[in-house]
Amino acid sequence: MVLDAGTLDLVKAIPAGHGAYNVEPSPDGKWVIVTNKKDQSVSLIDAATLAEVARIPTTKPFPHGVAYAPDSRYAFISQESKGVDPGAVNVIDLQTKTNVASVAVPLQPTGITILRRS
Numbered sequence: 406m407v408l409d410a411g412t413l414d415l416v417k418a419i420p421a422g423h424g425a426y427n428v429e430p431s432p433d434g435k436w437v438i439v440t441n442k443k444d445q446s447v448s449l450i451d452a453a454t455l456a457e458v459a460r461i462p463t464t465k466p467f468p469h470g471v472a473y474a475p476d477s478r479y480a481f482i483s484q485e486s487k488g489v490d491p492g493a494v495n496v497i498d499l500q501t502k503t504n505v506a507s508v509a510v511p512l513q514p515t516g517i518t519i520l521r522r523s
Contacts, residue, residue, distance in 0.1 A: 470483040
């Protein structure tokens with residue numbers, strides 16, 4: 406759901422995957438990613454039209470956190486798995502709207518942050 410920050414009125418309900426969990430806008434303001442905790446995917450929302458333009462499968466069952474490259478080209482999705490299976494970070498190419506890499510990480514990663522060093 407998109408709410409007007411001043412009035413808290415509903416602007417639009419945006420269909421996304423099941424179990425919408427975390428919502429994160431991109432640094433350039435073009436995209437919003439919603440992690441769908443109950444259907445192993447992320448929804449890519451066009452911030453201008455408020456429409457889902459892609460639903461991208463993740464490699465682990467429970468997508469959690471979202472971070473972006475500073476130029477907004479890539480999004481990084483932290484994911485939990487089940488039991489002793491390691492978690493993962495998926496790399497989503499926002500130009501092609503595809504999952505281009507998966508990096509195994511220790512159990513149960515939740516949040517993710519990009520640290521920019523100059």
